[in-house]
Amino acid sequence: MNQFVSKGIVLHRINYGEKDRILTLLLNDKGKIRVLAKSVRSNKSKLAGGIELFSESTVGLAKSRSDLYILTSGRLDRHFGNIAKDLQRTMLGYEFLKIINKLCEDGSGEDFYRILLSSLEGLDDPEIDKEVTELWFNIQVLHETGSLPNLQTAPNGTDLEQANMYSFDYDSQCFTPNNRGGFSQNHIKLLRLILSTKNPKKLVQIENIEDLVSAAHRLSHQLVEQYVR
Amino acid sequence: MKILLIEPQNDFARVVSKSLELGGIEVLHASDAQAAVHAAEQGIDVVVLELALPGHNGLEFLYEFRSYNDWRAIPIVMYSHISSEEAGFNAEIYDRFGVVAHLYKPTTSLKKLEDSVRGAVLEPVR
Amino acid sequence: MGDKQITGSDHLKSDKVLKALIRELKNPLLLVARSSELAAKDSRAVDFAEIEKTAEQALQLIDNYLLSAQSEYGQKQLQLEPVSLGSIFYDVANEINALAKANNYELQVDTRHTAPVMVDPQAARTALGSLSQIMMIPNSDKRAKILRFTAFKKSTSEVVAGVLVPGSEGFTEAELAAADRLQGSTITVLGKGSVSSGIHLAIAQSLAEAMGGQVLPVKRLRMKGLGMQLIKSEQLALV
Numbered sequence: 001m002n003q004f005v006s007k008g009i010v011l012h013r014i015n016y017g018e019k020d021r022i023l024t025l026l027l028n029d030k031g032k033i034r035v036l037a038k039s040v041r042s043n044k045s046k047l048a049g050g051i052e053l054f055s056e057s058t059v060g061l062a063k064s065r066s067d068l069y070i071l072t073s074g075r076l077d078r079h080f081g082n083i084a085k086d087l088q089r090t091m092l093g094y095e096f097l098k099i100i101n102k103l104c105e106d107g108s109g110e111d112f113y114r115i116l117l118s119s120l121e122g123l124d125d126p127e128i129d130k131e132v133t134e135l136w137f138n139i140q141v142l143h144e145t146g147s148l149p150n151l152q153t154a155p156n157g158t159d160l161e162q163a164n165m166y167s168f169d170y171d172s173q174c175f176t177p178n179n180r181g182g183f184s185q186n187h188i189k190l191l192r193l194i195l196s197t198k199n200p201k202k203l204v205q206i207e208n209i210e211d212l213v214s215a216a217h218r219l220s221h222q223l224v225e226q227y228v229r
Numbered sequence: 230m231k232i233l234l235i236e237p238q239n240d241f242a243r244v245v246s247k248s249l250e251l252g253g254i255e256v257l258h259a260s261d262a263q264a265a266v267h268a269a270e271q272g273i274d275v276v277v278l279e280l281a282l283p284g285h286n287g288l289e290f291l292y293e294f295r296s297y298n299d300w301r302a303i304p305i306v307m308y309s310h311i312s313s314e315e316a317g318f319n320a321e322i323y324d325r326f327g328v329v330a331h332l333y334k335p336t337t338s339l340k341k342l343e344d345s346v347r348g349a350v351l352e353p354v355r
Numbered sequence: 356m357g358d359k360q361i362t363g364s365d366h367l368k369s370d371k372v373l374k375a376l377i378r379e380l381k382n383p384l385l386l387v388a389r390s391s392e393l394a395a396k397d398s399r400a401v402d403f404a405e406i407e408k409t410a411e412q413a414l415q416l417i418d419n420y421l422l423s424a425q426s427e428y429g430q431k432q433l434q435l436e437p438v439s440l441g442s443i444f445y446d447v448a449n450e451i452n453a454l455a456k457a458n459n460y461e462l463q464v465d466t467r468h469t470a471p472v473m474v475d476p477q478a479a480r481t482a483l484g485s486l487s488q489i490m491m492i493p494n495s496d497k498r499a500k501i502l503r504f505t506a507f508k509k510s511t512s513e514v515v516a517g518v519l520v521p522g523s524e525g526f527t528e529a530e531l532a533a534a535d536r537l538q539g540s541t542i543t544v545l546g547k548g549s550v551s552s553g554i555h556l557a558i559a560q561s562l563a564e565a566m567g568g569q570v571l572p573v574k575r576l577r578m579k580g581l582g583m584q585l586i587k588s589e590q591l592a593l594v
Contacts, residue, residue, distance in 0.1 A: 053292075081547075082546070085544060085546055088316075126537045239458070248393050283550045284548050310382070339389055339393060
C-alpha cells in the first residue's frame with residue numbers, strides 16, 4: 001500500500017456501515033480526498049473518532065484499491081475550541097467547510113487549505129469579530145475562484161481613487177462613482193487590503209474597521225451567494 | 230412515544246422528564262451531545278434539544294445527528310434558553326435540520342412543551 | 356487587620372458580564388417556575404427542598420455579584436486579615452454541599468498545607484465558591500466525581516488555594532484570558548465541558564485581585580483545576 005502522512009482539515013463526515021465513517025479531508029499538499037475511517041464509531045467518542053471537526057490534524061493515510069483512502073492514524077494538532085463556544089461562530093464554521101467542500105474537486109484544492117485554516121483561526125479568536133473573519137474568507141474565496149470584483153477601475157476605465165463615493169454594479173462587477181453610493185474609498189481600500197493579508201487577524205489593527213465592515217461584508221456575502229454557492 | 234431529552238442541567242431535566250412522563254411520554258435523558266448520540270440508538274420518536282450544551286454544542290449535535298441515515302426523519306424540538314433571535318437561526322436552518330419548533334424556555338410552559346412534542350410526531354421531516 | 360485599596364481591576368465593568376449574570380440566573384429561576392407548574396399537576400413529583408436550595412443559590416449568586424461589584428467600584432473596601440485556609444475550605448464545602456450532590460460531586464478538604472493567608476474571609480469564600488461552581492462540570496457518570504480543596508506554597512510569600520478535580524482536563528492560561536473576551540457568548544466562555552456563562556470566573560477574578568492575588572490554572576499530581584493565588588500571612592491566624 002502506498003502510505004503517507006499529511007496535515008488535513010475535515011470538511012465533512014458521514015457514517016458508513018455500523019462502525020465506520022467516510023471523511024472528506026482537505027490536505028495541505030494533496031487537496032480534497034475521501035477517506036474511510038474504520039471502526040471509529042465503535043469506541044466511546046462517536047463525535048471525535050480521533051478526527052475532530054474544526055481542527056487541523058496530522059493524518060496517516062494509505063491508498064486503497066477504490067477511490068477511498070484508508071485512515072491509518074490521526075493526531076489532533078490544533079483544535080479550534082472557541083468556535084463551538086458561540087453558536088454563530090459554529091454556524092459560520094460549518095458554512096466555511098461546506099463552501100470549501102463544494103469548491104474543491106477530488107484531488108485538488110490545496111490552495112484553499114490556507115484560506116480555510118486562517119478562517120478557522122479567525123473564528124477561534126474572540127478578538128476578531130466574526131463578520132471580519134467572514135469578510136476575509138469571502139474575499140479570499142472570490143479571488144481564488146476568479147469571481148472577485150474589479151477593485152482598481154470603474155467600468156469606464158478610470159481609476160477608483162477619483163471619486164468619493166461609489167455604488168456597486170453587479171452587471172459589470174465594478175464600483176461606479178455615485179455620490180449616493182454606499183461605498184467610500186476606504187471600503188475599496190479595505191477590500192484591497194484583505195486580498196494582501198494572509199489572515200483576518202491583521203485586519204483587527206485597522207482603525208475604525210467596524211465602520212467599514214458592515215457594507216463590505218454584505219457585498220461579499222451577496223457575491224459569494226451568487227458566484228460560489 | 231419515546232423522546233430523547235438533551236439537557237445539561239440534571240435537576241431541570243428531572244422536572245421536565247417527570248412532567249412528560251405524567252403525560253404518558255417515555256423520556257430518555259442525555260446531558261451532552263456525546264451521550265445523546267449513544268442514547269438515540271435506543272430508538273426515539275422526537276428529540277428535545279437544549280442548544281447550550283457542554284462540550285459539543287447543540288448545533289454540532291444537529292449536524293452529527295442528521296448524518297445518520299436512520300435518524301434523518303426524527304423531528305427536533307429545540308427547547309433552549311437561547312432564543313431563535315439570539316441564536317441567529319432562520320427558517321432555512323430549521324428546515325435543513327428538521328427542527329419543527331424552537332421553544333424559548335423562559336416563556337414555554339411544560340404544557341406547551343408537551344403539546345409541541347406531541348405535535349412533532351405528526352409533522353413529517355423533509 | 357488592614358484595609359485593601361481597590362486594585363483597579365475591571366472584570367465586572369462590562370455589560371457583557373451583566374448579560375452573563377442574567378443568563379446564569381435563568382437556570383435556577385426556570386427550575387423554580389417549572390417545578391411550580393409540575394407541583395400543580397402532582398405535588399408528589401416535586402422535591403420542594405431542591406427548589407428551595409435552587410432559589411437560595413440564585414440569591415447567593417446575586418449577593419456574590421454585588422460583593423465583587425461593590426469592591427470593584429470602590430463602594431466597599433475589603434478588610435484583609437490572617438485566616439486559616441482550612442477554615443475557609445470547610446466553610447465553602449458546607450455552603451456548596453447541596454449543589455455538589457446535585458451535580459454528582461463528592462467534596463474533599465485537604466488541610467495538610469493550609470497556612471494562614473491575608474484575605475477578606477467573605478471575599479475568599481465567595482471566590483472559592485465561584486471557582487467550585489466552574490469546576491463542577493455536570494457529571495452524568497454513575498460514580499460521583501471528587502472535588503478537592505487543597506492548598507500549596509507557590510513562593511515564600513504566596514499560597515495557592517486550589518479547587519481540583521481528578522481526571523479533569525483543567526484550563527489553560529490562554530483559555531482564562533479568552534474567557535474575558537468571550538463574555539456574552541451565546542454558549543459558554545470556558546469550554547472543556549463547562550457551561551459556565553463566565554459570571555463565576557469574573558466574580559472570582561475580581562475578588563482575587565482585590566485581595567492582591569489572581570485566579571490561575573492549577574495542576575497537582577493527577578488533578579487539575581483552578582486556584583486563587585493569595586498572600587501568605589506572617590501572623591498566626593485569628594480563626
